[in-house]
Amino acid sequence: MALLKLENLVSNYGSIKALKGISFEVNEGEIVTLIGANGAGKSTTMNTISGLKNLNGGKIIYDGQDISKWDARHKVKAGIVLSPEGRQVFPDFSVLDNLLMGGYLQTDSKNQEMLKTVYDLFPRLKEREKQPAGTLSGGEQQMLAVGRALMGQPRLLMLDEPSMGLAPLIVKEIFELIKRIRDMGTTVLLVEQNARVALKISDRAYVLETGKIVLSGKAEELLNSEEVQKAYLGI
Numbered sequence: 001m002a003l004l005k006l007e008n009l010v011s012n013y014g015s016i017k018a019l020k021g022i023s024f025e026v027n028e029g030e031i032v033t034l035i036g037a038n039g040a041g042k043s044t045t046m047n048t049i050s051g052l053k054n055l056n057g058g059k060i061i062y063d064g065q066d067i068s069k070w071d072a073r074h075k076v077k078a079g080i081v082l083s084p085e086g087r088q089v090f091p092d093f094s095v096l097d098n099l100l101m102g103g104y105l106q107t108d109s110k111n112q113e114m115l116k117t118v119y120d121l122f123p124r125l126k127e128r129e130k131q132p133a134g135t136l137s138g139g140e141q142q143m144l145a146v147g148r149a150l151m152g153q154p155r156l157l158m159l160d161e162p163s164m165g166l167a168p169l170i171v172k173e174i175f176e177l178i179k180r181i182r183d184m185g186t187t188v189l190l191v192e193q194n195a196r197v198a199l200k201i202s203d204r205a206y207v208l209e210t211g212k213i214v215l216s217g218k219a220e221e222l223l224n225s226e227e228v229q230k231a232y233l234g235i
Contacts, residue, residue: 003028003063003187004049004080004156010057011041011048018044020211021058026156031178031188033198033219035232036208042191043085045208046160049189050082051075062156077105079155085164085191087145091134095125098133098144102151111151117184118147121177139170143177150181157181158189163197175201195232199223207232 002025011019019041026032034042047053049060051072060068067075081102089098099118103111119126122143128136133144142162149157159178163171171194179201182188192198199205202219207228215222222228 001028002026002061004189005061006045006049006058007061008058009045009048009055009060011044011053012056013044018211019048022208022211022213023058024206024213024216026187026189027203028155028187029182029185030203031182031190031201033190033192033195033202033205034208035192035195035198035205035222035228037232038193039210040208041211042208043160044211046082046084046158046189046191049075050080050158052082073105076152079153080158081149081152081154081156082158083145083149083160083162085160087138087141089133089136089141089144089148092132094130095133095136095144096129099125099129099148099151102148103153106151106153110153114151114153118150121150121180122147139166139174142166142170142174146174146177146181150186154186156187156189158191160191161193162190163192163194171197195228196223 004026007023008021009019010021036042048055055068059066103114124140125143125147162174175197178188190198199219199222205219205222206213207215
């Protein structure tokens with residue numbers, strides 16, 4: 001069953017059409033990846049779904065409801081949570097306070113419950129919970145950004161470029177954790193320039209080019225596609 005469905009989504013920046021009528025769906029329990037070059041519209045798609053960017057046409061259907069006109073707060077409350085590109089942690093706040101910011105719509109008891117889950121997934125965050133977030137390494141800040149998003153208890157977790165700027169070993173660790181998050185029952189929509197790593201953990205994928213979806217299919221099929229290999233995998 002489709003948890004999220006986009007129907008002919010259009011999103012503009014002034015006179016520029018960033019998204020030119022894209023349609024795709026994410027089924028419950030899947031990891032679905034959007035791949036494409038810089039400027040293809042991947043982050044615009046995530047920001048439009050989350051309510052940070054207004055849509056200019058089409059529909060966003062979530063759990064059977066048209067949520068096209070909902071604001072970001074209502075979407076978070078419904079379980080749509082974005083971990084943004086560039087991590088965007090609060091550098092002067094402690095690790096713990098950053099996490100609690102992610103659970104601002106939840107009750108204290110729910111937050112305490114989710115903290116245990118987050119610390120189980122990311123033990124390093126527990127070790128550093130009193131440290132200012134700005135003193136963490138890049139990999140630890142990415143873990144914090146994902147952990148903060150999980151504090152919102154998402155049904156749909158959207159991750160925008162979680163591997164950006166990270167060393168290969170840390171990238172591998174982050175993607176293993178994304179699989180664990182899916183296995184715990186959270187549906188994942190992933191935007192990622194490291195197409196090879198993303199496709200290896202995904203169920204399905206869509207390829208965006210200049211605001212249009214040009215390819216889609218099972219992740220394994222796209223990983224082995226000559227067209228995708230040449231354009232995105234450097235083969």
